[in-house]
Amino acid sequence: MEIIILILAGILFATAIYNLLQKQLLRIIIGTALLSHGAHLFILTMGKLKRGQPPIIMEGISDYVDPLPQALILTSIVISFGVTSLLLVLAYRTANENNSDDMAQLRGDEHE
Amino acid sequence: MIFTVLIPLILACFIPLLSKIKEKIHTGVFVFFIPFIIFLYFIQFVGNDFSPVRQTFRWIPSLGINLDFYLDGLSLLFALLISGIGALVVLYSIYYLNKTERLGHFYVYLLMFMAAMLGVVLSDNVFVLYTFWELTSISSFLLIGYWHFNERSRYGALKSMLITIFGGLSMFGGFVLLTVVTDTTSIQAMIEQKDVILNSTYLPLILGFILLGAFTKSAQFPFHIWLPDAMEAPTPVSAYLHSATMVKAGLFLVARFSPVFSTYEWFFIIVSLVGIVTLCWGSYMAVRQTDLKAILAFSTISQLGMIMAMLGFGTEIAVFAAVFHILNHATFKGSLFMVAGIVDHETGTRDIRKLGGLITFLPITGTLALFGTFSMAGIPLPFLNGFYSKELFFESSLDLAGASTFADLLAQAIPYLAVFGSIFTFVYSLYFLFGTFAGKADLAKLPKKPHEAPFGMLVSPIILVLGVILIGLFPNVVNGTFLAHAAEAIKGVSIEKHITFWHGFNYTPLQMTLIVVGLGLVLVLTRKKWAGAYHILPGKLSLNRLYNAILDKLDDWTKDVTQSYMTGSLRLYVAIIIGATLVVTAIVMLVTGGFNIQFNDLADVTAIEVSVVVIMVIAALGTIVAKNNVSAILILGVVGYGVAILFVLYRAPDLALTQLVIETVTVVLFLLCFYHMPKLRKRNESAGTKTINLIISIGFGALLTLVGISAHSSKWFDSIADYFIETSKPLGGGHNIVNVILVDMRGFDTLFEITVLGLAALAIYSLIKLKKGAK
Numbered sequence: 001m002e003i004i005i006l007i008l009a010g011i012l013f014a015t016a017i018y019n020l021l022q023k024q025l026l027r028i029i030i031g032t033a034l035l036s037h038g039a040h041l042f043i044l045t046m047g048k049l050k051r052g053q054p055p056i057i058m059e060g061i062s063d064y065v066d067p068l069p070q071a072l073i074l075t076s077i078v079i080s081f082g083v084t085s086l087l088l089v090l091a092y093r094t095a096n097e098n099n100s101d102d103m104a105q106l107r108g109d110e111h112e
Numbered sequence: 113m114i115f116t117v118l119i120p121l122i123l124a125c126f127i128p129l130l131s132k133i134k135e136k137i138h139t140g141v142f143v144f145f146i147p148f149i150i151f152l153y154f155i156q157f158v159g160n161d162f163s164p165v166r167q168t169f170r171w172i173p174s175l176g177i178n179l180d181f182y183l184d185g186l187s188l189l190f191a192l193l194i195s196g197i198g199a200l201v202v203l204y205s206i207y208y209l210n211k212t213e214r215l216g217h218f219y220v221y222l223l224m225f226m227a228a229m230l231g232v233v234l235s236d237n238v239f240v241l242y243t244f245w246e247l248t249s250i251s252s253f254l255l256i257g258y259w260h261f262n263e264r265s266r267y268g269a270l271k272s273m274l275i276t277i278f279g280g281l282s283m284f285g286g287f288v289l290l291t292v293v294t295d296t297t298s299i300q301a302m303i304e305q306k307d308v309i310l311n312s313t314y315l316p317l318i319l320g321f322i323l324l325g326a327f328t329k330s331a332q333f334p335f336h337i338w339l340p341d342a343m344e345a346p347t348p349v350s351a352y353l354h355s356a357t358m359v360k361a362g363l364f365l366v367a368r369f370s371p372v373f374s375t376y377e378w379f380f381i382i383v384s385l386v387g388i389v390t391l392c393w394g395s396y397m398a399v400r401q402t403d404l405k406a407i408l409a410f411s412t413i414s415q416l417g418m419i420m421a422m423l424g425f426g427t428e429i430a431v432f433a434a435v436f437h438i439l440n441h442a443t444f445k446g447s448l449f450m451v452a453g454i455v456d457h458e459t460g461t462r463d464i465r466k467l468g469g470l471i472t473f474l475p476i477t478g479t480l481a482l483f484g485t486f487s488m489a490g491i492p493l494p495f496l497n498g499f500y501s502k503e504l505f506f507e508s509s510l511d512l513a514g515a516s517t518f519a520d521l522l523a524q525a526i527p528y529l530a531v532f533g534s535i536f537t538f539v540y541s542l543y544f545l546f547g548t549f550a551g552k553a554d555l556a557k558l559p560k561k562p563h564e565a566p567f568g569m570l571v572s573p574i575i576l577v578l579g580v581i582l583i584g585l586f587p588n589v590v591n592g593t594f595l596a597h598a599a600e601a602i603k604g605v606s607i608e609k610h611i612t613f614w615h616g617f618n619y620t621p622l623q624m625t626l627i628v629v630g631l632g633l634v635l636v637l638t639r640k641k642w643a644g645a646y647h648i649l650p651g652k653l654s655l656n657r658l659y660n661a662i663l664d665k666l667d668d669w670t671k672d673v674t675q676s677y678m679t680g681s682l683r684l685y686v687a688i689i690i691g692a693t694l695v696v697t698a699i700v701m702l703v704t705g706g707f708n709i710q711f712n713d714l715a716d717v718t719a720i721e722v723s724v725v726v727i728m729v730i731a732a733l734g735t736i737v738a739k740n741n742v743s744a745i746l747i748l749g750v751v752g753y754g755v756a757i758l759f760v761l762y763r764a765p766d767l768a769l770t771q772l773v774i775e776t777v778t779v780v781l782f783l784l785c786f787y788h789m790p791k792l793r794k795r796n797e798s799a800g801t802k803t804i805n806l807i808i809s810i811g812f813g814a815l816l817t818l819v820g821i822s823a824h825s826s827k828w829f830d831s832i833a834d835y836f837i838e839t840s841k842p843l844g845g846g847h848n849i850v851n852v853i854l855v856d857m858r859g860f861d862t863l864f865e866i867t868v869l870g871l872a873a874l875a876i877y878s879l880i881k882l883k884k885g886a887k
Contacts, residue, residue: 014813
């Protein structure tokens with residue numbers, strides 16, 4: 001199953017990069033969101049899948065899945081949420097101020 | 113000894129204060145005493161029983177860099193030239209520079225230069241030597257650009273800076289290699305270890321680097337091109353830096369290191385060849401110039417080439433002649449520059465085509481020029497020092513032999529080249545003298561009505577010309593007391609050559625001199641007829657053109673390179689970054705055998721997981737093909753919820769919870785923004801761009817999958833999960849291990865993640881609230 005999840009993560013990465021290489025601001029942000037999904041799955045898979053019970057201590061259970069990657073991913077989810085929302089507002093302001101969301105048009109003048 | 117270097121530097125700090133009162137007293141009057149006192153200090157060392165003096169002051173002992181000063185005959189010769197001519201130049205500049213000039217700047221630069229130059233000749237430590245060497249380059253740059261409102265001055269200053277710093281840096285490379293090879297930073301200790309250096313595999317590099325430094329500084333072919341442009345400096349500067357002192361730093365360097373290299377044949381070949389070529393080229397080009405100072409500049413180049421060649425010969429007589437000529441050249445060339453300055457000052461032009469017949473207006477200056485030029489030309493008269501050293505040069509050129517065929521061929525050719533160069537030396541010397549002072553004066557062409565210079569301006573050239581005559585009349589006075597020690601420092605043995613004027617007619621150097629004078633006279637008289645030769649050589653092959661072309665082309669090329677990838681397009685940058693990551697990672701993985709794919713130790717595959725994965729894959733691809741904003745955002749939401757379901761399936765309840773909430777909020781945010789954003793327009797990308805994007809993204813995804821599988825297949829050690837599972841309850845007091853990790857075991861992560869959220873919130877608030885122009 002790990003292989004399948006890793007392939008899924010790879011596909012998420014590929015679509016993320018393809019979106020990042022687009023011109024529209026919104027697609028670029030979609031790309032970053034996909035990228036973080038891929039990364040989270042990646043981290044989760046590194047800790048091995050389905051090797052025990054959820055990491056909540058209960059009587060009579062000795063096998064738990066690795067809790068550390070989960071803690072890392074939790075942190076990462078929150079941070080990427082913060083970044084994504086900032087990017088979204090930034091994109092909104094950029095598009096509003098410049099009347100364009102096209103990256104090809106949003107570049108400085110020749111001498112910058 | 114150290115105070116001779118430090119005093120000019122320290123006193124330079126007080127010059128700006130003095131120059132405030134320059135309306136009453138010329139700043140140069142105060143400055144004059146500094147080199148004069150240093151000169152008096154050094155003159156006390158002159159004598160038959162001189163022995164080297166060494167002093168050490170700690171600077172950076174841990175790196176072996178100390179202010180080691182070493183005064184031997186060679187250093188003494190240079191130190192006397194620097195301080196003596198320095199004093200005369202300051203005296204001259206008092207009359208040359210008007211009080212309205214920025215005198216404070218001038219004398220600060222000049223004193224800085226003087227200190228640096230004394231540091232160069234007195235240093236025994238290679239790194240200290242290099243420090244002072246670069247300080248001479250910098251102060252020379254400042255002095256050449258003294259009249260910075262002048263475009264030519266700025267060009268000349270930049271040119272000299274680029275060329276001499278280039279040489280200085282390569283010399284530094286040579287010094288570093290020398291230090292590595294010999295494990296010492298002291299030059300004298302390196303000379304003692306010359307066998308180690310000569311057997312080192314780095315020897316050609318060391319020699320090449322050091323000679324590059326010497327050749328650029330001493331304006332040797334083909335690096336001589338900066339010197340004529342440095343003539344934009346005020347004349348005292350030209351007289352001091354670009355004839356008597358700084359340009360001789362390269363000679364000093366070669367002389368200083370010749371005990372190490374003199375037995376190495378390439379030293380003879382390179383130094384002699386470059387020197388003799390410079391001699392010929394410089395003297396040939398000097399005849400072409402129309403500016404008095406340009407003639408003198410090429411003359412300096414040629415004379416430096418001659419001394420360099422003699423240092424390359426390395427025979428006892430050649431070394432002696434070299435130090436003798438260093439002294440002689442400083443006297444007559446210094447005086448000639450001052451003469452040129454006087455002519456410029458009194459007539460308002462330095463163009464030799466406008467000048468002529470000035471002997472009636474400037475009789476004293478004309479007489480001084482006569483002695484200077486005749487000495488430079490090497491005319492056989494018993495009161496001209498230039499003749500003696502020229503004759504010694506001829507003598508030394510006759511007695512050469514090389515070990516290899518090429519060196520031998522060079523040794524055979526040198527006397528002829530020496531005569532050739534000297535003929536042109538003769539020609540330009542007479543051209544300089546007669547073009548300026550003889551003939552009929554055409555006063556209409558001159559900007560000012562000429563009259564004799566004030567006495568103060570004449571004092572310095574008179575003293576220098578007196579030096580020319582006195583050394584000429586009593587050449588053996590400077591011999592044992594002075595030159596022998598200098599030659600001993602270069603050659604290792606005391607060389608006391610008895611200099612005589614007359615050797616009889618069967619003396620080959622005399623015959624060579626007579627050939628020079630005879631052919632030179634013929635060329636002088638027929639100068640107009642053969643002047644066309646300069647259209648053929650150099651013609652279009654000018655080295656200045658090459659220099660300018662290189663600078664222009666470098667500008668263009670760097671601009672082109674930068675513009676080719678710095679297009680301002682974020683897409684291109686992302687493509688480059690991802691592409692580079694892809695290539696580098698793939699190569700590293702392949703080269704180190706990092707790809708390691710195994711299919712054991714895997715969890716079982718269930719239908720429900722597979723179906724979630726399939727839905728997610730379809731959704732992910734859907735974000736690309738989606739035609740409008742809403743569908744793209746909703747499809748992205750599908751991916752997010754898919755991730756949440758996977759978290760459920762993989763027993764991560766907290767993750768699933770967070771993911772669900774955050775995905776919901778994110779989708780809402782996306783929709784909010786979309787509401788305000790322009791519609792997704794139809795993409796009109798070329799097929800090529802699409803293909804490249806596809807290749808990069810598929811490659812990147814595939815690579816990361818492979819990396820992930822490889823990492824999963826090769827577990828090096830067990831997880832530390834057991835520790836968290838065991839201690840979550842006893843130490844953390846909680847059942848939820850993930851939460852215990854977040855707030856207890858790794859609480860710092862959480863703290864700063866909260867900070868990130870807070871910052872994002874603040875940033876969003878200000879992005880929305882703060883508008884351009886709003887209060």
